Amino acid sequence: MSTDKSQIEKLIDGTLPWPELRDDVLPDPKDPERFETTIEILQERVDWDDRILVPLNDHLYVVAGDDGRTVKAECGHELCSADENWKLECDIRAREEQEETAELYPELMTPDPDWTFQIREYFCPECYSLLDVEAVPAGYPILQKFEPDIDTFYEEWLDQPVPDGQ
Template identity: 70%
Template sequence: MSDAGAGGAGGVDEGEASEGDATHAAGTDGAGRSGTDREQIAKLIDGTLPWSELRNDVLPDPKDPQRFETTRAILEERVDWDEPILVPLNEKLYVVGTDGGRAVKCECGHEFCPADENWKESARVRVREDEEEVGEIYPEGMGQNSDWTFQLREWFCPGCFAQLDVDAVPAGYPVLHAFEPDIDAFYEGWLGRPAPDREEAVETDGGRDVESEVDRTEDTEGAR
């Protein structure tokens, strides 16, 4: 048998793993499923994961079940407040669980509004309208047409003044609530468990609401 035949189509001898195979094996869990390690996820969040590693090690593999939880844990470690992060809205904004319900919060700790409201209505905004202001952002010839009635809206956190979003819209365009995640459907339907703020509020036993049953029992005993 020729060397090529002995080593397979790639000419690699049996027992000799390629660099890609070794990387893939290092990222497997105990059940043999490939997973993304914590360091890789941190680099994905920061945008610093090398393209070669992203292409060869992360993209070919299905998302492991713990990737979102690992991402959430890393994000929580990076902020100075204790409320659980439920979902990120962008690089600096999160929906969190608070004692008063779900809210939109900046990484600096500034709380905007309840999660079902539009956080932009509680943000600071700079509106660029004329060609000179828009020209500070766009190179000459790539900004607005002089015939357009155009606005560049830059949204900032009132607490830390980090820029959170930018809208390029016609003048008079409404401030839309662009992203309204169905948090409970995501956790229960995709992750198979309640959201962290729901886990803390209600304990269940075989589908029964234990907390509610305890309350009803106490009310009955108190009425005797």
């Protein structure tokens, strides 16, 4: 029996970043349509037409557009090409005052008490939606959490060609 669409919607609403999608949703051999249903639901929720290839997080997608694969925000703003670091295109706010980071790392519970932690918030440069938050040691480079290998994913896991923007 194929997974009910509303079940997948609930899964998405519980947040559906790439690692969970890859590990938990996909591809159930008994339910090959799961991924397509997932993409269909995500696609209905945005008001642009570029084909979503994979969601990166709740607000960001890799899409097949006219100019190849790009990272697109929920609002439709294109941040960069899919092989670039989208975080570098964001407006970034970094904070490291103890009072502010204490909620994340209470005193004596930090991985190393001598490290200063920084909270970085990444905002869409067009609509200022918060796209991601991370807590890292101050000075830590701005890295993407994961870069999905879209070709391998489609061709080997889904056994289908990667959709293009045409």
